[in-house]
Amino acid sequence: MNRTTISKATIRRFGVYIQALESLGKESRVVSSDRLAAACGLHPGLIRKDLAWYGGIGRRGSGYEVHALLSVIKHTLSVDRIWRVAVVEPTVTGRALLPGTALAQRGFEVSAVFSSDCDSVGERYGALEVHPLRMAQEIVPRLGIEIGVIATAPEHAQYAADTLVRAGVYGLLCYAPVRISSQPGVFVIHVDVFQPFFTVAHALGLGDPDSRAVARRRNNVFREPGVQPDSGPRGRV
Amino acid sequence: MNRTTISKATIRRFGVYIQALESLGKESRVVSSDRLAAACGLHPGLIRKDLAWYGGIGRRGSGYEVHALLSVIKHTLSVDRIWRVAVVEPTVTGRALLPGTALAQRGFEVSAVFSSDCDSVGERYGALEVHPLRMAQEIVPRLGIEIGVIATAPEHAQYAADTLVRAGVYGLLCYAPVRISSQPGVFVIHVDVFQPFFTVAHALGLGDPDSRAVARRRNNVFREPGVQPDSGPRGRV
DNA sequence: CAGTGTGAATTCCTTCACAGCC
DNA sequence: GGCTGTGAAGGAATTCACACTG
Numbered sequence: 001m002n003r004t005t006i007s008k009a010t011i012r013r014f015g016v017y018i019q020a021l022e023s024l025g026k027e028s029r030v031v032s033s034d035r036l037a038a039a040c041g042l043h044p045g046l047i048r049k050d051l052a053w054y055g056g057i058g059r060r061g062s063g064y065e066v067h068a069l070l071s072v073i074k075h076t077l078s079v080d081r082i083w084r085v086a087v088v089e090p091t092v093t094g095r096a097l098l099p100g101t102a103l104a105q106r107g108f109e110v111s112a113v114f115s116s117d118c119d120s121v122g123e124r125y126g127a128l129e130v131h132p133l134r135m136a137q138e139i140v141p142r143l144g145i146e147i148g149v150i151a152t153a154p155e156h157a158q159y160a161a162d163t164l165v166r167a168g169v170y171g172l173l174c175y176a177p178v179r180i181s182s183q184p185g186v187f188v189i190h191v192d193v194f195q196p197f198f199t200v201a202h203a204l205g206l207g208d209p210d211s212r213a214v215a216r217r218r219n220n221v222f223r224e225p226g227v228q229p230d231s232g233p234r235g236r237v
Numbered sequence: 238m239n240r241t242t243i244s245k246a247t248i249r250r251f252g253v254y255i256q257a258l259e260s261l262g263k264e265s266r267v268v269s270s271d272r273l274a275a276a277c278g279l280h281p282g283l284i285r286k287d288l289a290w291y292g293g294i295g296r297r298g299s300g301y302e303v304h305a306l307l308s309v310i311k312h313t314l315s316v317d318r319i320w321r322v323a324v325v326e327p328t329v330t331g332r333a334l335l336p337g338t339a340l341a342q343r344g345f346e347v348s349a350v351f352s353s354d355c356d357s358v359g360e361r362y363g364a365l366e367v368h369p370l371r372m373a374q375e376i377v378p379r380l381g382i383e384i385g386v387i388a389t390a391p392e393h394a395q396y397a398a399d400t401l402v403r404a405g406v407y408g409l410l411c412y413a414p415v416r417i418s419s420q421p422g423v424f425v426i427h428v429d430v431f432q433p434f435f436t437v438a439h440a441l442g443l444g445d446p447d448s449r450a451v452a453r454r455r456n457n458v459f460r461e462p463g464v465q466p467d468s469g470p471r472g473r474v
Numbered sequence: 475c476a477g478t479g480t481g482a483a484t485t486c487c488t489t490c491a492c493a494g495c496c
Numbered sequence: 497g498g499c500t501g502t503g504a505a506g507g508a509a510t511t512c513a514c515a516c517t518g
Contacts, residue, residue: 009487015435019414023391032499041416041427044499045489052501060500061496077435078442096333096430102414108434147437154260171437177256177339179278187440189433190278193333196426197345198252198314200384200408203424205315246509269477281477282511289479297478298518 006076010050014073016040017050018106021073025066032063079107084145086112086169088160090120090130093175093193094151098125111143112136116156133163140167147171154178161188243313247287251310253277254287255343258310262303269300316344321382323349323406325397327357327367330412330430331388335362348380349373353393370400377404384408391415398425 006014020039024031033051037044051057051064054072058064074080085108087094097103098110114133115121123130131139139145148164150157150172157176164172165186172188174180182188243251257276261268270288274281288294288301291309295301311317324331327350334340335347351370352358360367368376376382385401387394387409394413401409402423409425411417419425 007487011436011439012432014439015432016429018435019429020416023415034499039416043489045491046487048500049488049502056501058500059496060494061498063499077439079435079438081442083434083438083441092333092335092338096329098329101329103431103434106431106434107438108431146441147434171441173433173437178260179257179276187437189437191433192253192256193430194340194343194345195249195252196410196428197320197340197343197384198255198316199248200410200424200426201316201320201344202248202251202314204320204383204408205318244509271477280511282480282513283509285478286480286510293479295478296518297516298476300477 004053006053010053011077013040013042013046013050014077016042017047018070018073018077018079021066021070025070028066030059030063030065031069033058035063081107083108083147084111084143085109085147085149086114086136086140086145086164087149087151088114088133088164089117089150089152089156090115090123090125091151094149095125097149097151098128100126108147110149111145112139114160116152116160133160136163136167140164140169145169147173150174150176150180152176241290243290247290248314250277250279250283250287251314253279254284255307255310255314255316258303258307262307265303267296267300267302268306270295272300318344320345320384321348321380322346322384322386323351323373323377323382323401324386324388325351325370325401326354326387326389326393327352327360327362328388331386332362334386334388335365337363345384347386348382349376351376351397353389353397370397373400373404375404377401377406382406384410387411387413387417389413 017036017040020036021031024036024039033044033047037047040047048058051069057069057072071080085097087097087110090113094113098113103110110128113125113128113130114136115130116133120130121132146169148161148169148171150160152160154176157174157178158180161172161174161180161182165183170186172180172182172186174188174190175193177192179190180188254273254277257273258268261273261276270281270284274284277284285295288306294306294309308317322345324334324347331350335350340347347365350362350365350367351373352367353370357367358369383406385398385406385408387397389397391413394411394415395417398409398411398417398419402420407423409417409419409423411425411427412430414429416427417425
C-alpha cells in the first residue's frame with residue numbers, strides 16, 4: 001500500500017494527528033487507534049487505515065509508539081524542518097500569526113512583515129519591524145522565506161501575492177476574501193477564518209428560525225465523519 | 238429534490254457562495270454557474286447541483302439573480318439574522334474575532350469577552366470590557382448570547398465550555414487544541430487555525446526534502462475538488 | 475445560443491468485520 | 497485479550513453529458 005499517493009483527506013488528518021499526539025505523548029509512550037480516535041473525534045478504523053499507509057508501524061496488542069509516529073507523520077507532511085513565512089499586512093488576522101502564537105511551535109517562523117500602508121511601515125511587533133512591501137524582493141531571498149500569507153484587503157491581495165511570488169515565495173495562504181490566481185508551480189490555499197461560524201449558525205438555526213428551544217434540544221446535526229454521536233469516551237462532565 | 242437534508246459539503250460551500258456573491262453582486266445583477274465557479278474555484282456543475290436544491294431558482298440562458306440567491310442561501314444557513322457571540326479569553330486568536338473584523342459584517346456580533354485571568358479582566362477592546370468568566374451566568378442570558386468561542390489555553394477549554402453552556406450558550410467554536418466534550422443539544426466545532434499551514438508544507442515539500450527547485454517546478458498538487466488543474470479551459474482533452 | 479437542471483457514471487472516502495499477531 | 501492491518505462493502509461527493517428552456 002505504500003508507494004501510492006496519500007489521499008487528501010488523509011493528509012488533512014495527519015495534521016490533526018500531530019496535534020493530538022503532541023499532547024497524548026505527555027501521558028503515555030504508546031497509543032491505540034481507539035485512544036487516538038477519541039482524542040481526534042474520529043473513527044478508530046479510519047485511523048488504522050491512515051496509518052497503515054506506513055506499512056506496519058503499529059504493534060498488535062499494544063498500539064503505536066507516539067514518538068515514532070509523530071516523527072514519520074511530520075516527515076510526511078514536511079514539517080520536520082523550519083519553514084520561513086512572510087506576512088503581508090499586519091491586520092488583525094495577520095498579527096494573529098506573528099511569533100508568540102502556537103504557529104512557531106509547529107515549525108512555521110514568521111520572519112518578515114510587509115505593508116503597503118505608509119502608516120504601518122516601521123511599526124514593530126516583538127522583534128519584527130514592518131517593511132514596505134516593495135522590499136520583499138530583497139528580504140524574501142535573504143531570509144530564505146518560502147511561504148507567504150496574504151492578509152490584505154481583498155483588492156490588494158492579488159498584487160501582494162504577485163509581489164511575493166516574484167520575490168521567490170512559492171506557497172501562499174490567502175486570508176483575504178478573494179480568489180487569487182497564481183502561476184503554475186506556486187501552491188495556493190484560500191482560508192476563510194469565518195466559515196466555521198456559518199456552519200454553527202446553520203446547525204443552531206435548523207428548523208424554524210429563532211426557536212431556540214428546538215435547536216437546544218436537538219442533537220448535534222453535523223458529525224464530522226467518524227465522530228461518535230456524542231457522549232464522548234473521555235466524556236467526564 | 239427539495240425536502241431532503243442538504244449534504245454537509247453543500248452547506249460548507251453555501252458559505253463560500255455567500256462570500257463570493259457579496260462581491261460579484263457589486264458588478265452584476267446576475268451570475269452564471271460558470272462565473273460563480275470561477276470566483277470560488279469550483280466546478281460549474283457542482284454549483285448547479287448545489288443550487289438545484291432550491292428547485293429552479295436559476296434562469297436558463299442567463300443564470301442566477303445574485304440578490305435572490307444570496308437571500309435564500311443566507312436563509313438556509315440561518316445567517317439572515319444576528320447571532321450574538323461570547324469569546325472566552327482575549328488571546329491573540331480571540332481578539333482576531335472582535336468587532337472591527339469582517340465577522341460582524343456576516344451577522345456575528347461579539348457582545349462579551351470573558352477571562353479567568355485577573356490581569357485581563359477589566360481591559361477594554363473597543364467598546365468591550367473583559368469580564369470575569371464567572372459572570373457569564375448573568376451576562377449571557379441578558380445579552381441573548383447563543384454562540385461561544387473558546388480561545389483559552391487547552392487545559393482550560395473544557396471548563397470554559399461548560400461554564401458557557403451552563404449560562405445558556407448552545408453553539409461552540411473551539412480554537413484551543415483539545416477536543417472538548419459537550420452535552421447533547423450543544424453543537425461544537427473544533428477549529429485549528431494552523432492546519433492549512435500543514436497542507437502547504439506538504440505540498441511544497443513533496444519529493445525530496447528541501448529540494449526547493451523541484452517543488453517550484455511542480456504544479457499545484459492539491460486541487461480543491463473542482464478546481465481546474467490551472468489556467469483551465471475546461472473539458473476537452 | 476447560452477446556461478440551467480439532472481440522471482448516470484465515476485471517483486473518492488469511510489465503515490465493517492474479521493483474520494492474524496503480540 | 498487487546499489491537500493492528502486490510503479486503504470487501506457501503507456511502508458520499510463530484511464530474512459528465514445531455515435534454516431542455518428562456
